[in-house]
Amino acid sequence: MLTEGRYNTREFLAFIGAGLLEDKKTVFVGTGFPIVAAMLAQKTHAPKLVIVFEAGGLGPQLPELPVSVGESRTFYHAVSASSMHDTMSLSQAGYIDFGFLGAAQMDMHGNINTTVIGDHDKPTSRLPGSGGANDVASFSRKLIIIIAKQSKRTFVNKLDFLTTPGFLDGPGAREKAGLPASTGPYRVITQFGLFGFDDKTKRLKLISLHPGVSVDEVKENSQFEILMPDRIETSLEPSDKDLTILRREIDPAAIVLGK
Amino acid sequence: MEILKAGKGELLGWHDPDEARDWVIHNKSRELKDKTMSVREAVSMFVHDGDFIASGGFGHIRVSMAIVYEIIRQKRRNLAMAGKTAVHDFDVLVGSGCVNKAEVAYCFGHELRGLSKASRKMVENGKCKVVAETSNAGYQWRFLAGMMGLPFIPSRNLLGTDTGDYSSCKVVTDPFSGKPINLIPAAYPDVAFIHVHRCDIYGNAQIDAILVEDFELSRCARKLILTTEEIVDNEVIRNEPWRTAIPFLVVDAVVKVPHGSHPCEMPGVYYYDEEHIAEWLGLSGSEAGVAEYFDKYVFGVDSFEDYLELCGGKKKLNYLKRREFLKEPMVAPWRK
Numbered sequence: 228m229l230t231e232g233r234y235n236t237r238e239f240l241a242f243i244g245a246g247l248l249e250d251k252k253t254v255f256v257g258t259g260f261p262i263v264a265a266m267l268a269q270k271t272h273a274p275k276l277v278i279v280f281e282a283g284g285l286g287p288q289l290p291e292l293p294v295s296v297g298e299s300r301t302f303y304h305a306v307s308a309s310s311m312h313d314t315m316s317l318s319q320a321g322y323i324d325f326g327f328l329g330a331a332q333m334d335m336h337g338n339i340n341t342t343v344i345g346d347h348d349k350p351t352s353r354l355p356g357s358g359g360a361n362d363v364a365s366f367s368r369k370l371i372i373i374i375a376k377q378s379k380r381t382f383v384n385k386l387d388f389l390t391t392p393g394f395l396d397g398p399g400a401r402e403k404a405g406l407p408a409s410t411g412p413y414r415v416i417t418q419f420g421l422f423g424f425d426d427k428t429k430r431l432k433l434i435s436l437h438p439g440v441s442v443d444e445v446k447e448n449s450q451f452e453i454l455m456p457d458r459i460e461t462s463l464e465p466s467d468k469d470l471t472i473l474r475r476e477i478d479p480a481a482i483v484l485g486k
Numbered sequence: 487m488e489i490l491k492a493g494k495g496e497l498l499g500w501h502d503p504d505e506a507r508d509w510v511i512h513n514k515s516r517e518l519k520d521k522t523m524s525v526r527e528a529v530s531m532f533v534h535d536g537d538f539i540a541s542g543g544f545g546h547i548r549v550s551m552a553i554v555y556e557i558i559r560q561k562r563r564n565l566a567m568a569g570k571t572a573v574h575d576f577d578v579l580v581g582s583g584c585v586n587k588a589e590v591a592y593c594f595g596h597e598l599r600g601l602s603k604a605s606r607k608m609v610e611n612g613k614c615k616v617v618a619e620t621s622n623a624g625y626q627w628r629f630l631a632g633m634m635g636l637p638f639i640p641s642r643n644l645l646g647t648d649t650g651d652y653s654s655c656k657v658v659t660d661p662f663s664g665k666p667i668n669l670i671p672a673a674y675p676d677v678a679f680i681h682v683h684r685c686d687i688y689g690n691a692q693i694d695a696i697l698v699e700d701f702e703l704s705r706c707a708r709k710l711i712l713t714t715e716e717i718v719d720n721e722v723i724r725n726e727p728w729r730t731a732i733p734f735l736v737v738d739a740v741v742k743v744p745h746g747s748h749p750c751e752m753p754g755v756y757y758y759d760e761e762h763i764a765e766w767l768g769l770s771g772s773e774a775g776v777a778e779y780f781d782k783y784v785f786g787v788d789s790f791e792d793y794l795e796l797c798g799g800k801k802k803l804n805y806l807k808r809r810e811f812l813k814e815p816m817v818a819p820w821r822k
Contacts, residue, residue: 258597281622282544282571283696290812295597297544297571299753299810302696310697312630315623319642338647342619347652353609353616355601357649358571358592361621365643389648390619404646405657405666480816482598 229418230439234465236418237484238473239437240375241267242465243416244327247371252324253277255314255363258296259483260373261327266292266477271469279323281359283309292478296359315359318366319407326367328360330374332386335430335451337393337412339364339372340386347388360391365406369413377417382449394429419445421462425454435460490666493653495618498566498589499538499673500654503637506674509708514735520687521740522717525790528739529556532677532709538566539585540629540673540707542680544698545573546596546758549750550713552743553679555793558582558784566617568675569593570625570699573602574750574763580605580614581776582784589618589654591625599763599820604770619652620644620670626699628673632706638669678707681747682732683755685714689737690723690730695753697731704732711739713746715755743790745803756806762797764819 229236237260244264248254250273256262262278266289269276277286282297287305295301302308317323330339331354341360345351364370370393374381393412395401401411415422415431419440425432432454433445438461445453465473478484501509523531533539533553543549554575557565562584567576569590576593579585581604594602594609608614620628623643631639644650645657645668660667680700685691689712693700704710712732717740723730745752749759749766769775787793794803808814 282547282698291816294599294758295544295546295573295751297547297696297698298751298758299547299695302753308696310701311622311626311699312702315626315643319623342649347616347648349612350610353594353606355592355595356569356590356619357621357624359622361647361649362623362643365645386648391649392646395646401646403666405642405660405668406645407642480818480821482816482818482821 228439228444229437234470235485237375238470239465240373240416240418241473241484242469243421243462244371244373245271246463247414248273248276248325251275253279253322254325254327255279255281255318255323255367256296257328257358257360257363260329260375262293263473263477263483265327267469267473270472270476279314281314282311283314285309285314292482315362318362323367324369326363326370328363328370328372328391330372332381332383333372333374333415334383334386334393336395336397337372337415337424337431338386338389338395339391339393340388342388342390344387357390364391364393366410368410370411371414371416372412373416375418377419378448379450382451384450394424398427398429419448422453430454432456433459435462437462438464487658487661489656489658491657493651493655495589495652495654497654497671498618499675500671501674503635507635513708516735518688518734521689521737522687523739523741525552525556525741525743528711528741529553529560532711532738533557533562535562536564537676540568540570540675540678540703541572541575542678542700542703543750545571545575546750548681548695548752549575549747550679550681550711551575551748551750552713552741552746552790553711554579555784557584558780568625568673571622573597577602577605577770580608581770582780586614588614588616589620590616591620591622596763596767599767603767604776618654619649621649624653624655624670626702627670629699629702629706631670631672632674633702636672638671640667641670642668644668673706675707677709677711678703679711679713680704680732681713681752683714684716684718685712685740686718686720686723687740688720688734689732689740690720690734691732692729693731701731705736709738710736711741712737713741713743715744715746715752717742745794746790748794748797755810756803757809759797759802759806760817760819767820
């Protein structure tokens, strides 16, 4: 388990997410965690990060955490307030560097499910569906996925429904399906660690463990085998300044980050 | 052209492009005429049982709730709805039994507020069918193909996934690049309803915000109802014609409904009424709660003004305006 104390797990994950985003790049964000992470990145090491919202907000200076990716906060002091056709076309044409999404279920190739648990036509649990996720994962150069609760229920051998493309069934599959070249999953963040994908097999591979987490915990909380690097790093920890920004400036109502 | 893969989703609201043109030629007036009417008249004239409907805005943002409530009040049935990111609108229309069929890009969720209870239950117990899946761009581009008068538009999303396999799209080999390409079929909703900041009596409308999908949706829908915060003189439109998001040609009805998006947001005018949305989310977990909500807020009121009064009246509306302009702190009454 992640050692909580100075920070809680959700704050830690937002910090890890922020650290993956680079200055002077574009990031297309989904609801919740991805927005918090992008806001933190913008307020720390990446002030010129351009945040893109699917409903039309381009490059806003977010004054507070938006509840929806289409509300007025998402185009507050933005460089442009246009339309979904515009943001999705820019994405398809190659203008998006990072895609950042949450997910309910993921497999070893970074494919994700946010549509149903159980059978599609008679679902045990109906989830929201793709939303913009399929599009973001199809068009972004580097896709970041956050799953706050890694377990055998969320890291699965076979998805109940493949909503959003990762590397599909392995190397070359995206290109064969017709998806744009040089796109696909880049990093996965869970409460246990930070992961990437093995170059040859396009399978999930651990990069770093969060402080206090054991390799066994990572392995036990997955149906599929997670590849291990020769040397496992320890994830960086947020500074007090990062935590203050998260708590006071980004999510004072603790909606995403919790108390 | 060889079809590599055909999605098994039901093809909702598609028409042959010549049939679509013919419909426009015979049904869309070119005359600048007064289209103002009441909410009641607009729904009784333009929304019919069995229609394929689409709601403008974005789930909780700039939604024509006055029309949504009136559809519930007039008890329309067997409606199919575009789940083009349809959230609060979809949840109440499914929960009330008006909509029983959907093509889903994003539904069943209230974003940060959590999942929809009423509409999920209707799907899980089989009372509402999801007949096709797609993505947000996938839906948007159905409208784009429709407004362009094309049978389909090519795209590079949905490929390789179950979302694509359950969509109404087809994958073919692109004759130019030789690569597989997805073809998204046009959509022509029978009726769409869009809430705008202002328009004239003819339906020339300005939107002071992101358009989301409404540029395209307004132009592909067969019938279009506009609800508006205010009605302005035609000169206001003509003084700045570059601001017209929706031209009168595509509009069938104009209804003035100040605060007509409540409890959803109207960008630059008022924020979400989180207290009201929390009340819905709280009640919508049970059939009795759903019935209680609609009895109170739809069947129990005679007009949208009465509804607003019931929701807190001027004091509440003033607060929502202050909240929109960041003069009140964020609240999350739906958070457990």
